Amino acid sequence: MTATPGLGARSLASPGLLRSVFRRHAAGVAVITAQGDGGPVGFTATSLTSVSAEPPLLSFGIGTGASSWPAVSEAGHVGVHILGEHQEALAGTFARSGADRFGPPTVWREGPEGVPVLEGVLAWLVCRVVARVPAGDHRIVLAGVVHGDSSGEGRPLLYHQGRFNTLRD
Amino acid sequence: MTATPGLGARSLASPGLLRSVFRRHAAGVAVITAQGDGGPVGFTATSLTSVSAEPPLLSFGIGTGASSWPAVSEAGHVGVHILGEHQEALAGTFARSGADRFGPPTVWREGPEGVPVLEGVLAWLVCRVVARVPAGDHRIVLAGVVHGDSSGEGRPLLYHQGRFNTLRD
Numbered sequence: 001m002t003a004t005p006g007l008g009a010r011s012l013a014s015p016g017l018l019r020s021v022f023r024r025h026a027a028g029v030a031v032i033t034a035q036g037d038g039g040p041v042g043f044t045a046t047s048l049t050s051v052s053a054e055p056p057l058l059s060f061g062i063g064t065g066a067s068s069w070p071a072v073s074e075a076g077h078v079g080v081h082i083l084g085e086h087q088e089a090l091a092g093t094f095a096r097s098g099a100d101r102f103g104p105p106t107v108w109r110e111g112p113e114g115v116p117v118l119e120g121v122l123a124w125l126v127c128r129v130v131a132r133v134p135a136g137d138h139r140i141v142l143a144g145v146v147h148g149d150s151s152g153e154g155r156p157l158l159y160h161q162g163r164f165n166t167l168r169d
Numbered sequence: 170m171t172a173t174p175g176l177g178a179r180s181l182a183s184p185g186l187l188r189s190v191f192r193r194h195a196a197g198v199a200v201i202t203a204q205g206d207g208g209p210v211g212f213t214a215t216s217l218t219s220v221s222a223e224p225p226l227l228s229f230g231i232g233t234g235a236s237s238w239p240a241v242s243e244a245g246h247v248g249v250h251i252l253g254e255h256q257e258a259l260a261g262t263f264a265r266s267g268a269d270r271f272g273p274p275t276v277w278r279e280g281p282e283g284v285p286v287l288e289g290v291l292a293w294l295v296c297r298v299v300a301r302v303p304a305g306d307h308r309i310v311l312a313g314v315v316h317g318d319s320s321g322e323g324r325p326l327l328y329h330q331g332r333f334n335t336l337r338d
Contacts, residue, residue, distance in 0.1 A: 018222065021314075025199070047219070051304045054306050136226045
């Protein structure tokens with residue numbers, strides 16, 4: 001792969017153009033968790049995507065300035081949770097700076113590999129982190145599926161133009 | 170970053186678990202294009218995500234067995250198009266094996282850097298490829314924004330549980 005240093009100088013377009021294009025895009029909403037030295041951490045992500053079937057890999061992005069980054073930068077495993085349309089408040093809690101993300105009303109338990117697992121989601125996975133790829137002011141975390149459950153029912157929570165939404169059908 | 174060789178042996182879960190979890194996830198629909206030696210190529214992607222603001226970077230996944238991969242593996246630039254809810258047929262054309270993707274009724278032109286740009290989309294970008302990160306049977310393509318337009322109007326096309334959908338509101 002190509003290294004990223006020097007990208008800034010060669011990028012011709014503004015962050016504003018990227019932002020305005022992605023305001024027209026919609027994404028599913030996930031919460032990523034990890035066990036840090038100081039306790040559980042987690043954040044709301046709209047960048048979760050399935051990457052590879054063989055082996056089963058997924059990825060998500062995290063800013064290097066995010067409060068969860070110190071823990072995620074060292075974590076061997078992470079939790080990945082697909083939120084349902086009824087979980088807008090949970091998504092807000094894990095997006096809001098300074099919120100007590102794991103206090104009530106958040107319901108969670110220590111899951112496989114010691115990873116915090118949130119209750120009531122559509123599906124969750126515990127994944128082993130296999131790479132943290134530098135990408136400007138973020139890292140792309142690549143992780144392999146180790147454990148999980150997909151028995152939740154309901155429609156997914158979506159994010160579009162700065163607010164939560166859900167599917168029409 | 171960590172290299173990926175050996176991942177397969179250490180991955181404990183099946184592709185089926187990853188697939189069933191991501192069936193509960195929803196994603197926006199994009200078409201990625203590139204100019205290949207043999208003419209324009211393109212494919213429908215549900216893995217497009219914004220990655221970094223500074224510099225402005227995005228990413229998408231592509232299988233190394235995909236018909237577009239030989240061109241995308243060598244392309245200096247790619248086109249990224251956000252599809253609207255009215256473009257289900259276009260998404261189908263760029264997903265269907267053997268389809269004439271750039272023949273009628275597809276409307277396109279040669280855009281900046283010689284990249285094929287599709288007409289009628291919600292927004293498009295021409296991006297410079299900065300990395301192709303190995304990830305199992307796929308590559309994560311990381312690209313920096315160079316040109317684009319986000320003046321299209323309408324709601325985005327979504328993909329969920331194997332079919333197209335759109336936003337409720």
